Each structure stands twice: as structure tokens, then as C-alpha cells.
Amino acid sequence: MLRLEKRPQPSQLWTVVTPILAVFLTMIVGGIMFALLGKPPLEAIKVIFWDPLFHEQFAAYSRPQLLVKAGPLILIAIGLSIGFKAGIWNIGAEGQYIIGAICGAGVGLAFYPSESVLIFPAMVLAGAAGGWAWAMIPAVLKTRFGTNEILVSLMLVYVAQNVLISVSSGLLRNPEGMGFPGSRNFKQWDAAHNAELIANTGMHWGVVAAFIAVIGAYMLMSRHIMGFNIRLTGEAPRAARFAGVSPTRIVFFCLGLAGLLAGAAGLFEATGPAGQITGAFNAGYGFTAIIVAFLGRLHPVGILLAGLLMALTYIGGELAQLMLNLPGASIQLFQGMLLFFLLATDVFTNYRLRFGKKGLV
């Protein structure tokens, strides 16, 4: 008979092994799924994981996409992971991302057509502030009235989406856009354009911000007392209180930081790859970042790798739809499997499998 036995300490080895194992299990089960759909499984997995980077025909287009897609995922996931470490479940990064983009774009457009070099930095600050403010709503409600931040932050996503639809056909609509919804195109306005920093790499300011966030989060969590207090709050709330940590401050800090980074990510996206604010400019990065945060074990370096992997499956998934006619739903299923297997294998970090007869304590 099989049984699970709690390890005296979490296994260092398994912390590293589980993500790799999860990727392999996803490949195997995903391959079976592709086979059942009547597609060659090995071919499909190669298209998803290999071709985006090395296919001779498509790679030139898809390689830069890796950083374009990974940038916002990493930036948002870093903010979320810090809250998750403290047991604060911000599910509404998508909303903070949207509001950040709207606020940043709004501030920029107010100065149109100025060509000042201060325009873009001001927009970034406004975007971050917008995301922060949106995240303060669940923070205030949680600390004041004890509401559940999961529900509040999630519902605020839907509010934000409606605000987005409203402003893109109202307040921020392009006056020269012949009545079509959507803001001015930032790609045509140099002062506000978040352009590629190195041609054909996909590297823009948002990706730079993501890398800085990874390093900053690593320093915060492993060296700074604030990071220590955040981890302590998540692992043993009573011990945190005993140590003198204020739970209210942790809630404000974690939600605020996540909102800040998500808002900035939204602005970088709106002024860069997306180019304008439209009713559908958001691509679900805020939700996918939750998966990235967990796939990366809530560790900054892990999130960096997980963000790149997730971006790869996105691009590869699109490629697979194109080249193999795989249905889009199967790609989403494939990505879902990744999270499922990660959580399933995670149990081995804290437990070990024992064979033999069940014994009572």
C-alpha cells in the first residue's frame, strides 16, 4: 500500500525537481491528448516547445515575441508572488493592469502632441500609480472591514474591463479615429512610444523593468527584514504578530506592490506591443501571471524561468494552431495541465512516498 509521510523539512531537491517533472508529465499527457485528436504528438510538442525559437521560417517573427510576452507575465507575477508568500491572494492583477494602462495612457494623452522626453516617464509613473490605487481598494476593504481580498480583487477585474470599454470609446477615443473605438496609436507618437530597445529582440522598457523587478524581489525576499516579515506572516501568522509584524502593513505593502507592478506592466503593453488602448487590448496576462508565479515556486528566479516557459507555450500554441490545425481549446488545456501537474507534484516537497503497510502514529 502507498502512503504519504511528512518530511521533517521541505526537500530542497524536490523544490527544484517538481517544476521539471511537471513539464515532462504535461508533455506526456498532452502528447496523449494530441494523439487522441488525431495529430502527431511528438510533432505537436516540437512545434510548441522548439519551433518558436528555431523554426527557420517562423522563428524570425516568433523569437522576439518570447520577451514581449514574458515581460509583462514576469513583472506581474513578481508582484503577485510576494503577496502569495504572505498569504494575501490578489487574483485581480488583470484589473490593476487595465487601470494602470488607462491611467498612464490618459496622463500621456493629456499632453498630446508634446514631444517632451518627460512624457514617457510620467506615463510610467501614472500607470504604476493607477494599478496601485486599484489594488488599494481590496487592501482598505480587507483591513477595515475584513472582506476577502480574493473576491474583491477578482470582481474589480470585471469593473476594470467595463471601465476600459467605456474609456476606449469615450474619454480616450482617438479624435482622428473616424469614430472607431480605441485611443491614439502610441506607435505613431515618439514621445510616448515604448519602442524596442534593440531591434528584433522584443526587448522594451517593460522587459527591462521585469528584470529589475526579479533582482529587486530577490533582494527583498532573501535579505531584507520586510521580506522576512512577509514570509513569516505567510508561514506562521501568530509568530509574525509575536515578532511585532503588523498584518495591516503587510496587506497594504503586498497589494500595493502587486498593483504597482501590474499597473506599470499595463502601461508598457499599451504603449508598446499593443500600441493603443482598445476595449480588448488586455490579453489575460494578469491571470496567466498567477500560474507563472506558482510555476516559478514564488521564487524570483523561478518566476523568470516560468515566465519564459509560459510565453513559449503561448507562442508555440499559436504556431501549433497555425501549422497543425490544433483547436485553441486544446492549447489552453495543455497550459492548464502544466499548472495541475505542478501542484500535484508539489506534494513531494513536503511529503515522501512510502511503500508498505499503513501504520498509525
Added chain:
Amino acid sequence: MTDVLLRLEGLTKAYPGVVANDDVSFDIREGEIHALLGENGAGKSTLVKMIYGLVKPDSGTMTLRGAAFEPAEPRAARAAGVAMVFQHFSLFDALSVAENVALGMENPPKPRDLARQIRDVSETYGLPLDPGRTVGTLSAGERQRVEIIRCLLQNPRLLIMDEPTSVLTPQEVEILFETLRKLASEGTAILYISHKLEEIRSLCDHATVLRLGKKVATCTPADATARELAEMMVGASFETPQKAERPLGEVMLDVRGLSLPAPGAYGTPLREISFQVRAGEILGLGGVAGNGQDELLAALSGERVTAADVIRLRDRPIGTMGPTERRALGVLSGPEERLGHAAAPDMSLTENAVLTGARRMGLLSGGFVNWTKSKGFAEDVIQSFDVRTPGPGTAARALSGGNLQKYVIGREVLQSPEVLVVNQPTWGVDAAAAAAIRQALLNLAAKGAALVVISQDLDELMEVSDRFGALNEGRLSEIRPVDGLTVDEIGLMMGGAHDMEVAHVDG
């Protein structure tokens, strides 16, 4: 009287890395009260779990009234007439006494019949209890009565009691002993687990002493002195902590009219607590568990704040300060719950050193943790307090209870507090280590610190404290010098026997 009820022969049980019981054999006779004596980790719990069917022995046999006895689960043991009262109660706070009793029975009778049966048993054995009351409102002693009555309704042949007196006042202990003697006189055998030697000497007919899983002696406890029993248990003589003559200094901690509402549905409110502790003095606070000990510690540590004037350190109001500010001024504390309160279970000992020592030990620079220095502090604690662990990188939850206790107390003591408040400082620690912790507390006082020691172990309080007070339902009794205090007086300070008056009306 002399018939053997249960015979244990060569019982052995090994867990990975430790032999919990090694070839243990002894007899329990009908109608006797048999003590099982040993330190924490001596294998008492494993042994009774085997008798109660919770654990299967690796080898060895048990014979109940001549027939082989191999209970596969507690249900089988109960069917054979073995009942057990656990140290930690398994009762539901929100249900009534009768409902709780019914939940533990195989075929509960109708509620009305059950209530009558509970009344009958409680009257017969002098255990006053109202079947309709909600368990959440009962004192620890009354909760224990619920457990005992639940067992007695099954007419057991053998009743196992695990550390039953740790939650009782001296008066309640007397009531319990009367009940147990009456049961024994009717032929029920009782296996009584304890490490309180005086109790065993007054109550038990025979005692089996376990040490490191092996049976080391069987004796008649009345014929041995407490000291002899202790040495059998520990296997060596150990030093009793020495109280040195200490000059008392100025008033360090001054608490005036401390009142706080209960933190939760079944917490205890603090009511008008006032006391003073001087430099070099140890104030011992006794009381049955759940009478405001946790709440008082939280108020003194700063986890819960009060009005500024209520708590003063050297005449400086500190009531509104949180734990960090109080620590900076030298008010340190050690809560009862080691895992999850005093220490974070999944964090390493180094990280747990930072938990309270961050500022006082200068482990921070510019908000960043100096991990090298922190590790050094953790190693200091480990060395000074003889904490058995592979190293400071070990997770707190990997330490045994006693070792972790030494660590969390040592962590505070080494920070040279001006005022130290500890709750249950030696809970679950073996006798030698407990003596070491008490000595450390006495030394700290000798160096001029003011100490408040909250404990349920009266012997401990008598050993270390200069003055004694008791907590009862969130109130603090009058505080009296320990010299010349009798057990009866202490019992009355602790609130006597809970709810005996009610019982007289019912009875």
C-alpha cells in the same frame, strides 16, 4: 484482588530512528491503580496506544483475562473493556455534554435516557456535571469529567488515564482521586500515567517505571521516596536549581487595572489585573489552563495593546507599544505554544533567531538582515542551552518539543532582557533540561531582571518564584510570598474546585 487482568509480555515497538518500547513486560491486576511512570519520550504514550489499539506492537503479546488480546483498533479495545481518557480532550465546544458523550458511543441511547445515565454516573462517582451544558463553557476540570463519564458509561474493566491532573486544581485532583479509588474498589483496574511523583505515591498501588523505552523498575510507590522515584525515571541524579539570595531592586514592571475583552468566542477576558515585579524578583503565576494565561502574555508582550498607563516599565508607560518597541526597551517574552507562535515551524533556527532578536542583537543593518551574524546568534543559543540539532539551518519543526523549548527560551534569555515574561517555560521538557531552564531563569533574576513565570506546574512555580499569584477566569488572585504557602491555600487561590456549588444544588 490478585487476579491478573492484563498481562504484557515483551512488547516492542520501533519507529524509524528510535525504539519507543523495548521488551516491556508487566501485569495489571483487577482493581488496582497501576502507575506508569517516565519522562517525556520514555515510551509511556506508545505503550498505552498499543493497549488501546492505536498502535500495533512489532513483537510481544498481550493477554486480557487469560485470552489473547490483539486490538486492531480502539473500537476493538473498547469492546474488550478498555477505555482511555486522553490528555488532550476530543470534545466539540459547540455541542452539549450529552451530545459529546453520544458521539463517542457505538450505540448511543435516546437523548433523554442518556442524560439520565450521565446524571446517575456523575452522582455515583462524585463527578458533578450537567448533561445539558455546552462544552465550550466548561472549565478544563469539567471537560475531563465529560471524558471520564464517557468512558464509565461503557463499564470498562481497565481505565487508562493519560496525565489527568495537569489541568486540575489541587481540590479537583482530590475529587478525581476519590472517584478513581471508588472505581478501583469496585474492581476496575486503572492504568495511571503521570510524572507527578507525589500523586503517584498517594494514589497508586504499584508503579512501573519506563526509561528510554525499557522497563527499569516495578515498585510500590508508597514505599519509595519521591527522590528515589525521580532518579529511577531519569536514571541519574540531577541538580535541583538553586535559588540564590537576591537583593530586590526598583519596580521594573508595573501593571495597573489591566482589562481586555476576550480575543475570540472561547477566549478569556482579562479583568482588572494589577501587579508589580521588582528587579531581581520572579513572580510566579499559577492557574488552570484557559484562565487567561495566553491573554496575559499577549498583553505583556505587546501583541495586544492597552491604554498607555496600564503597563509601565520603570515608570514609563508602554501599554500602547507593540512587540518591537517593547523589545527595544527590554521587555521580552516566551509564549506557551512553541510551534506557530514562539517559532515559525518551516523556518530555520537562524531565521527563528531573527524573529525576536533582529533589533536587540543588532542583526539588521539598514533594514537588511545580516545572515552571518544571525547564524552566529542562533549557534550561541544552541550551544548555551544544549539544543540537540544538526545545526542552525534545521527547520524548527524538525526539533523535538523539548529541544525547541530550550531554543525559544534561550533565545530570549541570551538577549539579556530587563523584564522577561514566559508561559509554561518547561512544558514537555525532560527533567534535566527543565532544571537547566529553571536555573537559567533564576540566574537571569540574579543579574537583576524582573521575571514573570506563568505555569501550570505548581512544583515549578514553588521552585523558582519569590511571590505567587493565581489566574482564575481572567482575574488575578492576591499575590503572596511563596515561603509558607500551603497547597490548600494555593488551591483556593486557583479558584478551588470549579462549580462545586452548582453540583450541590443539582445533587
